[in-house]
Amino acid sequence: MSDIVISVKNVSKCYRIFDDQRSRFLHALSPRHTRGMQEVWALKDINIEVARGESLGVIGRNGSGKSTLLEIVTQTLTPTTGEVQVNGRVAALLELGSGFNPEYTGRENVLLNGLLMGLTREEVEHRFDDIAAFADIGDVLDRQVKTYSSGMLVRLAFAVQVALTPDILIVDEALSVGDYFFQQKCFGHLRKMREDGLTLLFVSHDMGTVRDLCKRAIYLRHGSAEFTGDSGSAIRHYFNEDAPSQPANTVEIPALLSYVPESSDVRFAAIFSDALWSRPQNHPGRLIAVSIQDQNNNKTERTQMGSDIYIKVYYQSLVGDVGTTVALAIKNRFDQVIFVTNARRLGIENCDTEDGRNAVFVFKVTLNIEAGLYSLKIGIHQPTEINKGRELDTTGWFGPFRIDWSYETESAPFLGMFGLPASGEFIASRGEQEFYP
Numbered sequence: 001m002s003d004i005v006i007s008v009k010n011v012s013k014c015y016r017i018f019d020d021q022r023s024r025f026l027h028a029l030s031p032r033h034t035r036g037m038q039e040v041w042a043l044k045d046i047n048i049e050v051a052r053g054e055s056l057g058v059i060g061r062n063g064s065g066k067s068t069l070l071e072i073v074t075q076t077l078t079p080t081t082g083e084v085q086v087n088g089r090v091a092a093l094l095e096l097g098s099g100f101n102p103e104y105t106g107r108e109n110v111l112l113n114g115l116l117m118g119l120t121r122e123e124v125e126h127r128f129d130d131i132a133a134f135a136d137i138g139d140v141l142d143r144q145v146k147t148y149s150s151g152m153l154v155r156l157a158f159a160v161q162v163a164l165t166p167d168i169l170i171v172d173e174a175l176s177v178g179d180y181f182f183q184q185k186c187f188g189h190l191r192k193m194r195e196d197g198l199t200l201l202f203v204s205h206d207m208g209t210v211r212d213l214c215k216r217a218i219y220l221r222h223g224s225a226e227f228t229g230d231s232g233s234a235i236r237h238y239f240n241e242d243a244p245s246q247p248a249n250t251v252e253i254p255a256l257l258s259y260v261p262e263s264s265d266v267r268f269a270a271i272f273s274d275a276l277w278s279r280p281q282n283h284p285g286r287l288i289a290v291s292i293q294d295q296n297n298n299k300t301e302r303t304q305m306g307s308d309i310y311i312k313v314y315y316q317s318l319v320g321d322v323g324t325t326v327a328l329a330i331k332n333r334f335d336q337v338i339f340v341t342n343a344r345r346l347g348i349e350n351c352d353t354e355d356g357r358n359a360v361f362v363f364k365v366t367l368n369i370e371a372g373l374y375s376l377k378i379g380i381h382q383p384t385e386i387n388k389g390r391e392l393d394t395t396g397w398f399g400p401f402r403i404d405w406s407y408e409t410e411s412a413p414f415l416g417m418f419g420l421p422a423s424g425e426f427i428a429s430r431g432e433q434e435f436y437p
Contacts, residue, residue, distance in 0.1 A: 003051050003052050004049050004050070004051055004052075004087075005050060005051065005052045005086065005087045005088050005167065005168060005199050006048070006049065006050035006056075006073060006084075006085075006086055006087075006168065006199065006201070007048075007049050007050075007083075007084070007085040007086075008046055008047060008048045008049070008069075008072075008073065008082070008083075008084050009047055009082055009083045009084075010045055010046075010047060010081065010082040010083070011043060011045070011046045011047075011069075011072060011079045011081070011082030011083070011084060012041060012043050012044050012045055012046070012079060012080050012081045012082055013041070013042045013043040013065075013068050013072065013077070013079050013080050013223075014039050014040065014041050014042070014080040015039070015040045015041075015042060016037055016038075016039055016040075017037065017038050017039075017040055018036055018037050019036040019037070020036060022036070023035065023036025023037055024037075041223050042065050042068040042223050043065045043068055043069060043072070043079070043223045044223045044224045045082075045224070045225075046065075046069060046082070046220075046224075046225050047225070048218055048225070048228060050199060050201065051199075052088075052167075052197065052199055053194070053197045053198070053199060054199055054200075054215075054216065055194055055199075055200040055202060055213050055214040055215065055216075056200070056201055056202070056214055056216050056217065056218065057202050057203075057204070057210040057213070057214035057216070057217035057218070057231050057234065058070065058201065058202065058203045058217070058218055058220065059203070059204070059205075059207070059210055059217055059218070059219050059220070059234060059235065059238050060219060060220035060221055060238065061221070061238075063222075064220040064221055064222060064223065065220050065222075065223040066172070066203045066220055067094065067172055067203070069220070070092070070094060070170050070172050070201065070203060071094065072084055073086060073090075073170065073201065074090055074092045074094065074170055076094075086168065087167075088166070088167030088168050088199070089117060089118065089164075089165075089166045089167045089168070090166060090167070090168045090169075090170065091117065091161035091162070091164060091166035091168070091169050091170070092161070092169075092170040092171075092172075093154075093157055093158060093161055093169075093170070093171045093172065094170065094172045099113055099116070099157070100113075100145050100153070100156075100157065101145065102144065102145050102146035103144060103145075103146065104144065104145060105141070105142050105143060105144055105145065106135075106137070106140065106141040106142065106143065106145055106148070106156050107128075107141050107142055109145055109156070109160075110124065110128060110131055110156070110160055111124050111125075113160050113161075113164070114127075114160070114164055117164050117166070119164060124164075127163050127164065130163050131156075131159045131160055131163040132159075134158075134159040134162070134163060134185075134189075135155045135156045135158075135159035135160075136155065137152050137155055137156060140152055141156075151182070154182075155182060158186055162189055162190075162193060166198070167198070167199060168198075168199045168200075168201070169190075169193070169198055169199070169200050169201070170200075170201040170202075171200070171201070171202050171203065171204075172203040173203055173204055173205070187209070187212075187213070190213060191213070194213070200213065200214070202214055206373070206400075207235045207238065207239075207373075207399070207400050208302075208373045208400045208402050210231055210235065211231050211232060211235060211301070214231045215230065215231060216228075216229065216230060216231060216234075217229075217230075217231040217234035217235070218234065219234040219235075219237045219238055232301070236275075236276070236277065236278070236398075239277070239396070239397070239398045239399070240277070240280055240396075240398070271288070271289045271291070271314055272289060274291045274293075274299045275289040275290060275291045276290055276291060276292055276301060276376075276398060276399070276401070277289065277290040277376075277378070277395050277398040278290075285393045286315050286316045286317075286318070286380050286392060286393040287313070287314075287315050287316075287378060287380060287393045287394070287395055288314040288315055288316065288358070289314045290311065290312065290313055290314070290376070290378050290395060290398070291311075291312045291314075292309055292310070292311050292312075292401065293309065293310045293312065294307070294308075294309060294310075295307070295308055295310075297310075301400075301401055301402065302401065302402035302403070302404060303367065303402075303403060303404070304403070304404055304405065305367060305368070305369070305370070305371050305403050305404065305405040305412070305413070306366070306367060306368055306413050306419070307366075307367055308364060308365070308366050308367075309364075309365055309367060310362055310363070310364055310365075311328060311362065311363040311365060311376070311378075312360055312361075312362050313326050313360065313361045313362070313363070313378050314358065314359075314360055315358070315359060315360075315361070315380060315393075316358055316359075317351065317352050317353040317357060317358070317359050319355060321352040321382075322350065322352065322382075323349070323350045323352070323382055323383060324350060324351050324352055324380055324381065324382050324392065325342045325343045325344045325348075325350065325351055325380075325381050325382070325383060325389070326342060326343045326351050326361040326363075326378065326379070326380060326381075327340065327341070327342035327343075327378065327379040327380075327381050327389075328340070328341055328342065328363050328365075328376065328377070328378060329376070329377040329379075330369075330374055330375075330376055330377075331374065331375050331376075331377070331397060332369075332372060332373075332374055333372055333373045333374070333400075338369065338374075338417070338418075339369075341363070342381065343361060344383060346363075367403055368413070368414065368418060368419030368420075369403065369417060369418055369419070370403070370405075370416065370417050370418070371403045371404055371405040371407070372402075372403060373399070373400040373401070373402055373403075374399060374400060374401050374402075374403065375397040375398060375399035375400055375401070376395075376397070376398060376399055376401060377394065377395055377396065377397050377398070378394070378395045379391055379392075379393065379394040379395070380392040380393040380394070
């Protein structure tokens with residue numbers, strides 16, 4: 001049996017969009033009639049191979065072609081050109097409720113899905129208790145699916161697909177609907193299935209989850225595969241989408257790095273490989289790269305709550321700069337800016353060099369914030385007024401950076417969003433006179 005279970009070769013998908021029904025009708029009568037018709041290519045020359053037991057992330061902005069690619073792999077959509085080969089039993093969570101008949105009960109839909117996947121009625125009934133236990137929706141299982149909430153629907157859909165032991169599981173954002181604890185349960189089960197040899201094709205906008213589940217990823221942009229390789233590099237391309245893309249497996253140091261002072265902490269051979277953000281090729285700017293390190297100077301993209309991290313900003317200080325400062329902002333997954341500081345606020349009046357040399361600024365941050373995913377932004381500014389400044393260059397938001405904590409097994413140093421400096425004192429009362437003079 002081949003080790004390659006999914007093979008996509010030169011696959012493209014074109015949709016024909018018509019201005020009106022008349023244009024559609026005339027084109028149906030004569031394919032040469034193209035007036036009032038335009039071709040929209042959702043995918044262009046996609047080539048991927050997924051080995052047995054591998055987890056491949058599929059990432060990109062909305063409209064990049066992710067869902068189209070998955071529908072072609074599951075063979076619910078036919079490619080315009082190219083060839084797809086899939087070896088093994090496929091289970092897919094492409095849309096909320098896809099594959100369910102809304103008029104049937106949950107129990108009846110479990111049986112229907114099992115039969116569609118090639119199992120016998122006896123095999124489905126043998127696994128039914130496991131499916132019901134995993135979905136954990138109680139008596140709702142015997143109600144019509146059209147009465148289900150979105151959370152109940154995804155619970156049952158995921159339980160069915162994983163309990164029927166597929167060789168290949170394809171997930172397209174469906175798990176984002178479930179509640180937090182069910183998501184934990186699902187991802188834990190996915191990791192176990194992956195260890196047992198499951199091949200996973202996973203689409204999500206949660207880059208932390210993609211990095212955690214998938215060692216490799218394909219980054220799609222406007223229907224084209226901009227990058228295929230390790231998930232960390234693919235995610236960096238995703239966050240730098242607005243900038244020109246950099247060819248895969250190449251590192252080109254910008255011209256502004258041509259002079260490096262010997263006393264500098266900058267070891268440019270390692271900067272780009274260690275960077276969480278870096279300036280793409282042929283895209284000029286002052287900021288060069290940003291890396292995050294732990295207390296042992298090791299590159300990190302996740303750490304424990306309460307830990308110290310060191311954010312190293314590599315940048316170019318131009319001749320004639322006066323009073324520039326390096327700024328840091330942190331934002332949580334709900335798009336709330338939770339922290340902003342800069343060198344001047346930390347007591348460093350300017351971050352200029354005498355002759356426009358390259359420089360490094362290091363932020364030390366103690367992460368007394370709740371566990372979760374965060375994005376960061378670095379900027380070069382010149383202050384103009386109190387709490388105001390002129391932006392000279394910025395990274396844009398990049399990440400994610402993950403802060404971990406096991407709330408169920410360890411006592412947290414604080415509860416809530418932040419750990420504010422606080423102290424307490426216990427005073428034992430000896431009588432009412434101490435409180436009422």
